[in-house]
Amino acid sequence: xxxxxxxxxxxxxxxxxxxxxxxxxxxxxxxxxxxxxxxxxxxxxxxxxxxxxxxxxxxxxxxxxxxxxxxxxxxxxxxxxxxxxxxxxxxxxxxxxxxxxxxxxxxxxxxxxxxxxxxxxxxxxxxxxxxxxxxxxxxxxxxxxxxxxxxxxxxxxxxxxxxxxxxxxxxxxxxxxxxxxxxxxxxxxxxxxxxxxxxxxxxxxxxxxxxxxxxxxxxxxxxxxxxxxxxxxxxxxxxxxxxxxxxxxxxxxxxxxxxxxxxxxxxxxxxxxxxxxxxxxxxx
Numbered sequence: 001x002x003x004x005x006x007x008x009x010x011x012x013x014x015x016x017x018x019x020x021x022x023x024x025x026x027x028x029x030x031x032x033x034x035x036x037x038x039x040x041x042x043x044x045x046x047x048x049x050x051x052x053x054x055x056x057x058x059x060x061x062x063x064x065x066x067x068x069x070x071x072x073x074x075x076x077x078x079x080x081x082x083x084x085x086x087x088x089x090x091x092x093x094x095x096x097x098x099x100x101x102x103x104x105x106x107x108x109x110x111x112x113x114x115x116x117x118x119x120x121x122x123x124x125x126x127x128x129x130x131x132x133x134x135x136x137x138x139x140x141x142x143x144x145x146x147x148x149x150x151x152x153x154x155x156x157x158x159x160x161x162x163x164x165x166x167x168x169x170x171x172x173x174x175x176x177x178x179x180x181x182x183x184x185x186x187x188x189x190x191x192x193x194x195x196x197x198x199x200x201x202x203x204x205x206x207x208x209x210x211x212x213x214x215x216x217x218x219x220x221x222x223x224x225x226x227x228x229x230x231x232x233x234x235x236x237x238x239x240x241x242x243x244x245x246x247x248x249x250x251x252x253x254x255x256x257x258x259x260x261x262x263x264x265x266x267x268x269x270x271x272x273x274x275x276x277x278x279x280x281x282x283x284x
Contacts, residue, residue, distance in 0.1 A: 035116035037138035042130035052088035069101030154236030169212045179231045188223030215248040222246045
């Protein structure tokens, strides 16, 4: 019984390993955090304002600019965040903060040119002393980003979306031209099964979408179908991708390496199972 449990554990481990390997290979996106967070704190009646924060970029210095209620610049400073992206500084109210009212502390990593790396904090000064202050502005954002291929001008198909077993393939691409796009689908045997043309309706990022319906007698060959998108004769405006089709519908795309890993895992499972059966056979 112990040998059977051991064999089962090995089999499950191999299955888990193959799934993890396929997932890691297929995973072509990653979480990434960007931006900056800044806080200003002061006690009631103090002459010191403490400013601290965190930035996801350590490659440029942080600039501080203090603007008075009358919109005069009364202080400018700069510091470098530490290796973890943390930073901190203090401002003494006297003798420059003479006006009563709200002062604005601007914090910026200007070379980035992004609002995620800018903050603006307001602190109140009355008769040269601070009001109780605890303000924070955070532009930290976590997103899910796909590594981008080398950008080029022209037309490019970014991806094709279709669930396994679906008869609808949605292709998404980009183009810097408003000319009509011709879509051509070529079967594994070289036959053209679809020819279509449409005028791209581009969003602000120059993306376009197009649905392609599979199925019917022209899609009866199993294998990789080539989808070609083209605008005119310029090679920069021609791009192609492949989609697997079986029985007229989309099949999952694992990738060559992932399939090899899965095949090795399956062979290993068969070998272990065969060995276990031989080991438990009675000996005469």
